[in-house]
Amino acid sequence: MLRRGLRNVNRYLLVFAIAVSLNFFLPRLMPGNPLALIAGVDVGLMTPAERAELMEQVGLNEPLLAQFFDYWKSVLTFDLGYSYRSGRSIAEMIGERLPWTLLITVGSLMIASVVGIILGGFSAWRRGKKTDLSLLTSMISLQSLPSFWLGMLLISIFAVQLGWLPSFGAETPASGYVGWERVRDILEHAILPIITLTILSIPGAYLTMRYAMLEVLGSDFIRTARSKGASERRVLFGHVARNAIAPVVTFLAIRFAFAFGGSVIIETVFSYPGLGRLIFESVSGRDYPVMQAAFLVFTVAVLVANLFADMMYPILDPRMRVR
């Protein structure tokens, strides 16, 4: 099993290498001066001498292959360069922002998967009945909600009207909270973004689980379980759910990538200082080096999520295990 896992890792390393290479070549293959994309400078305002100096500085006059190796070196050493706008180290900026994004995306996915699996399982059990149909209808309606609208709605209710929760930021600035007080403060700030992301993720998990359950319910081995005299509940939990969970894991991996990308909107709505907001800021400030680094982090996140799903499969389905 470990062996298989390692083989998977190899495959993912290959995808990673391709993604990084693309990230290197794209700005260089685009029309126009790559200097603008790589150094992020308003090239048009410079004198030719200044440009040449800058080219030298960022290494654009070196042979492509040498640049390529330099790029790889910097990626592998997390030396991602400096922001054009703030002049700070990009690695440092990402290190600051990433935990916040992980907090809300992973947090919301965990809640969404538990709620979605339970509701989906329940719905499949009551298939065709009133509870199933009303759950199904409401989930489909939920799925069609725009994320920014939902976020603003929650802010207006819980932050503005009721005043229960803060409406922006990841923690109260300059509060000096430590220990549990700080944890509480952080959670208070995270609740609304997490709820928004959770609500958006539940329908997918629910629909996947419900469909997988219905499919398993029609299998021959479910009939076998019933012929043993197993109660409906035992059939559902002992036989159906266990078989239906695998597709849900795949869904969650895809949803994780989706939520990571979706964090741009959510974090902007909640002024949450995560990676998504960093992207928003760098786009509006045309801070190309930061954008490129953030894309790289996204790529890695998506790969890791898929790798996780791949590794889970043999655990969930013995037929995938190598003898």
Next chain:
Amino acid sequence: MTAGAASPADTAGLPDSQAGVLLAVEDLAVRFETPTRTVHAVNGVSLEVRPGEVYALVGESGSGKSVSMLSVMGLVQIPPAVVSGSIRFEDRELLGMSRREMNEIRGRDIGMVFQDPMSSLNPVHPVGRQIAESVRLHTGASRKEALDRAIDLLDRVGIPNAKRRVKDYPHEFSGGMRQRVMIAIALACNPRLLIADEPTTALDVTVQRQIVALVKELQDELGMSVVWITHDLGVVAEIADRVAVMYGGRILEKGESRDLYGDARHPYTSGLLHSIPRTDTALTEWLPEIPGTPRPITEQLSDCPFVSRCPLGDASCTGALPELTRIGNPGHFSACVHHDATVDTDELWPSVEHGVGDDPELPDHPTITIEDLKVHFPVHRGGRRNRKTTVRAVDGVTLDVYAGRTLGVVGESGCGKSTLGLTLVGLNEITEGSVDVDGQPLDTSSGKHRRTIQMIFQDPFSSMNPGMRVGDIIAEPLRIHKIGSSQDRAAKAVALLERVGLSADDAQRHPHEFSGGQRQRIAIARALAADPEVIVCDEPVSALDVSVQAQIVNLLRETQLETGVALIFIAHDLAVVRHVSHEIAVMYLGQVVEKASRDVIYDDPLHPYTKALLAAVPVPDPELGVDLKPSLEGDLPDPADPPPGCRFHTRCPVAVKGLCDKTEPQLAEIGAGRWVSCHLVDSPLDVQPAPDLNRSRDVPTESFRNGDQSHTNIDIDRD
């Protein structure tokens, strides 16, 4: 064999005596109401199962046999199923019982085994746990106790190394072993009734024999009753004490097994018995056919369900359902208004005379010459060294195929017979050796031999594009090979449809509008479209209903006589193969172990494997007093890792240590046209040609060309 207290004399009259009845089903009716239509699956079935007997429920698909027994288990979905009547088990009414009460009876008092042992076991739980679940549900045993019981049960149903294998998952077992696991689950709590729903249909004959023997043995040991649901009249004859024949959701005939087989009174029963090919009777040129095809019943039944297909069907059969009435020996009932006329069943089901002439002379040159053919597939096994192994699906086969003749290829699943067929039509790469067609090497690029060699597949349901019209499906080979204008092709498609017994209008319909037998007719028309020289038929009748198989077998034979096409008939059903073939090749693990003309092989098999295969074929005659000892133990070894020496030695009853497990035997000619690959078959050149069974379709024994295998046998001294 009837262990019940009641002797046959006590049970005369209708209904059967209530004394000593374990399961009494009375006037059971089941209908399925879907939004589009209502299907009346069971229409008034009454039967009694006595303690300790084997009761067989025989019928085709859609006859209601499985639905009746699923109703006993409470396993039909309610709704859309509407179940009425009465089901009494040990004097408790099961219909209308609460779910909780029913759950106590299921698995404890009544166990059930299903058809497909792969899909019937939960893939994510170890087998031990699945058996233990049954035990724990009904006995309150601890996890440990239940697992110990599971090991005992696995051991009892004949799984080697039960203690170690209890933690294995279903996919790690072979088909036969999985069915043993299913039996262990069903018997976990020593039920008084075992319902076996087509338990051997998905298995090879040799494994079928093992499972039948196991169930019979366990039944005697535990004193339980068995309801055996099947379409196979051969298996029924081997195991059943009493039989009920179902059609259209009704029991048409029931009685003691020997009465039913020896004195079948209902036209349907006698039709079935006449139309199935068997290995024990003289061959006839044409099989008697039951016309038409079984249809689902969508309206309340008011006529005899068989009337439209019955040679005796007339106005008196309609208007009222014929009731089961006693006829012949005590306990023998039949539901037909024409009882007096059905006494001579031979006249009722005459052999259909198609009269298109005799077999052509054996041509001088074969159409296809297969020379030491090898087809290997690489497989990734993973494992510690991630080793790549090779499945030697076909491993050195030498055969000839002649125009106008049929070569039967038989063997257990996994023996490579289908791979051989697919290779001939160019769907597999040849690893080594050669296939020559009309003296030219097989060229599978478009426009070459693909037209010359056509194929008919096993499953007529999945081997046709559901989006295409039947006319286009038949004309497609012509379009691919750019033969004729589109009008010509359409005209030819219509002509072919009429040729195979369908109508011109059918060209505009889609495959789903046809029954299985009709679809196989379409498949034959498609194969004939491009005027092939050879048609490879891969299990062409095994997916069809029993009453339809004879029609297709006859049609294939008829087209062969008309067109002179060569047929390669790949099948596991040795009775069908015997009926259609001129020559037979028996395959085991990718190699031909014996080949000869049909009558020689069936009358005097020499290779131990051929003998075992033939001995495993169930014969539909209970009077034969069948020996239930399995003819072959164990399963087919892994084709990626065939045993050294003779590949069959691991299962061979007569294998000689030091010889068979060391030296590989060669296929050698040991009589005129008769080839065997076995160390222990001496070269009895004095072997008499087998007596011809009153058949004109005799075959010159030279029909197999000498292979290039070495004829010298280093281990066995020949004169």
